[in-house]
Amino acid sequence: MLIRFTAENFLSFNQETEFNMLAGDIRRHPDHLFKFPKIELLKSAVVYGANGAGKSNLFDALRLLHDIVLKGNIDLIPLNNYFRLGQNEKKSTTLEVEFINNKTGYAYGVSYHAGVVKEEWLYMLHYGRKDDEIIFERKSNNKGKETLKLASKYTKSPKEKLLVELYEEDILKPNNLFIHLAKDKFKEITAAFEWFSEKIHFVFPKMRNFDFITSFLRSTHFKTFVNESISSFETGIEEIDVRTIPLNSYFGENNIHERDRVLRAIQDGETLKVGSTGNAIALIENGIPVVKKIVSYHLNEKGEKIEFELMEESDGTLRLFDFIPLLYLLMKAPISIFIDEIDQSLHPSLLKDFVTKLQQLPNRKGQLIFTTHESNLLDLDLFRQDEIWFAEKNKKGESHFYPLSDFNVRPDLDIRKGYLSGRFGAIPFLANLKDLNWDKYAEKEQGV
Numbered sequence: 426m427l428i429r430f431t432a433e434n435f436l437s438f439n440q441e442t443e444f445n446m447l448a449g450d451i452r453r454h455p456d457h458l459f460k461f462p463k464i465e466l467l468k469s470a471v472v473y474g475a476n477g478a479g480k481s482n483l484f485d486a487l488r489l490l491h492d493i494v495l496k497g498n499i500d501l502i503p504l505n506n507y508f509r510l511g512q513n514e515k516k517s518t519t520l521e522v523e524f525i526n527n528k529t530g531y532a533y534g535v536s537y538h539a540g541v542v543k544e545e546w547l548y549m550l551h552y553g554r555k556d557d558e559i560i561f562e563r564k565s566n567n568k569g570k571e572t573l574k575l576a577s578k579y580t581k582s583p584k585e586k587l588l589v590e591l592y593e594e595d596i597l598k599p600n601n602l603f604i605h606l607a608k609d610k611f612k613e614i615t616a617a618f619e620w621f622s623e624k625i626h627f628v629f630p631k632m633r634n635f636d637f638i639t640s641f642l643r644s645t646h647f648k649t650f651v652n653e654s655i656s657s658f659e660t661g662i663e664e665i666d667v668r669t670i671p672l673n674s675y676f677g678e679n680n681i682h683e684r685d686r687v688l689r690a691i692q693d694g695e696t697l698k699v700g701s702t703g704n705a706i707a708l709i710e711n712g713i714p715v716v717k718k719i720v721s722y723h724l725n726e727k728g729e730k731i732e733f734e735l736m737e738e739s740d741g742t743l744r745l746f747d748f749i750p751l752l753y754l755l756m757k758a759p760i761s762i763f764i765d766e767i768d769q770s771l772h773p774s775l776l777k778d779f780v781t782k783l784q785q786l787p788n789r790k791g792q793l794i795f796t797t798h799e800s801n802l803l804d805l806d807l808f809r810q811d812e813i814w815f816a817e818k819n820k821k822g823e824s825h826f827y828p829l830s831d832f833n834v835r836p837d838l839d840i841r842k843g844y845l846s847g848r849f850g851a852i853p854f855l856a857n858l859k860d861l862n863w864d865k866y867a868e869k870e871q872g873v
Contacts, residue, residue: 474816479824
């Protein structure tokens, strides 16, 4: 579960900028909370803001931290992703995230500059009951000398102390991350790495996320959930199912080379994704090479089921296919899912229906954080005040975030109207369109 994320000197974040899922002193919707000892976390959060306010940068920063942890080094970070509207060329970028995994809280962070890790740390959180507990701290000086400090329980014996020296002198490099190097060697580091590798998921606007063929084949419960969900949104789809096609028929005579390549790859019993959407797999079944792919069925006027390719569905329906498996995950696992521009290609009423179903999920185990411009979701019957966040840039081009709970608003206030009128900020300030003199350009065009 995400607790808090901070970024400093990253894209539009100049000073340390924070977003968090900490519950405020709000009485509404107590069922929207995960309750842990000494801490309560929100199940959902929605982030509003004008174009360019920094909403996507928030997700980009957290995803970057996720990616470098999994890769094990910072080589993929562009050298110019610091805050370039200030004198920040020589200043380090710092990313830190607090989270809960297996009921234990952790704080992991990294500070880097010019392709070099300056600092990296992992702490176990105790939420003020006592000081947070160091798991490791790693620092690099200006000469590239690495120093590593591990929790005292890991450095009791001479052998353990020697291992720390080995890391410092030979294994740690200026560009790699200790959390990745030690992910299988120390209990708390393993648990923290697991959160990055298994408990956090991102969906961005151009990503196709409806890769659920394997889950469909393995779980009848998942298949039932998908079909019940998609039918409840009245998309016209009667059923989603898996169709089995002989390998030769799937590729045809014009794609023999690809067919032969796939056949060689699956001979040993492995499966292989095929097709442009990746939502079909090739395998050997009962000694016969076949392809299994997801298809949709609609009813014709006679009540007969007619098969459609998934890509024949509308953009809005495909967007639902992106989200429905995530709903299933939110029910099953304590994960944190981030969706940027959740409203893309979805009708406002369909989006609100989707979010309403999400908020009403019983026994939900995961978090959902998303960005949107859709003001119809600004509804205190749908969200608590601390679940609604705003992103805004100041005159220096610096992004910052703040929740609706920072404002003294009545439970019956029309939040949507207040937002659109600029009461809470986070909307674009438009110039006087009359001053743009667009008519003169039309006149010149007519005179050509």
